[in-house]
Amino acid sequence: MKIKKGFVLRKVGGESVVVPVGEMSKQFHGMINLNETGAFLWTFFSAEHTVDEGVAALLAEYDVDEQLARADVEQFVKTIVANGFAE
Amino acid sequence: MIYDIAGLRILIENRCKYTERFCAAYLSADQTSPVHLSAKVTNEEFYEEKNASVQDFSDGYIENICLYRGICRQLPSLNRMLLHAAVLEYDGNGYAFLGKSGTGKSTHTGLWLKYLDGSKIVNGDKPILQAAKEHFIAYGTPWMGKEGLGCNSSVPLKGLCFLEQAKTNEIVRLSPSEAATRLFSQILLPTDEENAAKTLELADELIAKTPAYLLKCTISEDAVKASYEAMTGKEYSKR
Structure with missing residues (x-):
């Protein structure tokens, strides 16, 4: 899975937000709010990676068990795909 | 004409006279030195704004709105x-x-x-x-x-x-x-x-x-x- 090009992620007031730019801004209007894990996964999946790689990355970064990490990654990927943000 | 707005030298290339009167208090005394940014409204943008407006505004007013939006979109890179x-x-x-x-x-x-x-x-x-x-x-x-x-x-x-x-x-x-x-x-x-x-x-x-x-x-x-x-x-x- 890889997130399409055309988004900018920044922290504003301590919260991570993503906004569409360029061509993407014509297809998608609005702003995406991400929690800490979401921001981490967004950055990670900005390059092509598998779900398993996402789980491994999450485990290396945060003190969580594998089951929870996998659930987080699967939910994240599902949301990205459902919104049409995946390549 | 070139205007001094928000500490910037801004070249506004307007077609309607409206904007010149509107911005008169900000006209730069120096009309020759380089500018920080310039604004000009394309036909496409003008008609998009005109068709979207709920009231029958003058062309000068419509162009004026588009000009400011054009200026403001360029401001972030100038801090x-x-x-x-x-x-x-x-x-x-x-x-x-x-x-x-x-x-x-x-x-x-x-x-x-x-x-x-x-x-x-x-x-x-x-x-x-x-x-x-x-x-x-x-x-x-x-x-x-x-x-x-x-x-x-x-x-x-x-x-x-x-x-x-x-x-x-x-x-x-x-x-x-x-x-x-x-x-x-x-x-x-x-x-x-x-x-x-x-x-x-x-x-x-x-x-x-x-x-x-x-x-x-x-x-x-x-x-x-x-x-x-x-x-x-x-x-x-x-x-």
Whole structure:
């Protein structure tokens, strides 16, 4: 899975937000709010990676068990795909 | 013609005379030196705006709106941003009042003018902010809302006050994330990557450097007391 090009992620007031730019801004209007894990996964999946790689990355970064990490990654990927943000 | 707006030299290439009259107070004495940015409205943009407008505005008015949007989209890379707010100056400091249209920005700022001698409106609707070392600087611009309240001046911005109508007066300090959420609906987000990213960075810096409040208020002197005391840290004395 890889997130399409055309988004900018920044922290504003301590919260991570993503906004569409360029061509993407014509297809998608609005702003995406991400929690800490979401921001981490967004950055990670900005390059092509598998779900398993996402789980491994999450485990290396945060003190969580594998089951929870996998659930987080699967939910994240599902949301990205459902919104049409995946390549 | 070249205008001096928000500390920038801006070349405005307008077709309708409207904008020249509109920006007259900001005309630069130097019409030859290089400019920081330029604005010109394409046919496509002009007709898009004209077709979208609910009223039958003049071509000059439509072009004028497009010109300001064109200018504002280029501001972030120059360390500046548009803020939809009314900015007041009192005792050398600037205070921004924000809220959706119709929440009473002009009513509340009107009360400051009435009760606080020496207060003046820098821009009643669309000031430009510049990031500076300690505080942001708010600039007056020719574009200042339908009441046309404002002047060609600048002031260090010391507070952001989001307004909501209520039956009683209450003011609370907003957390950075609460301020961010409210701020997003009052800024212009350009669609090119550089300026979009810079807008978010400026918004973050603005929240870090400027205390933000939520004022739930009535139309009264007590409402002025609430916002004045919270933002200036001074005691308000009724006249």
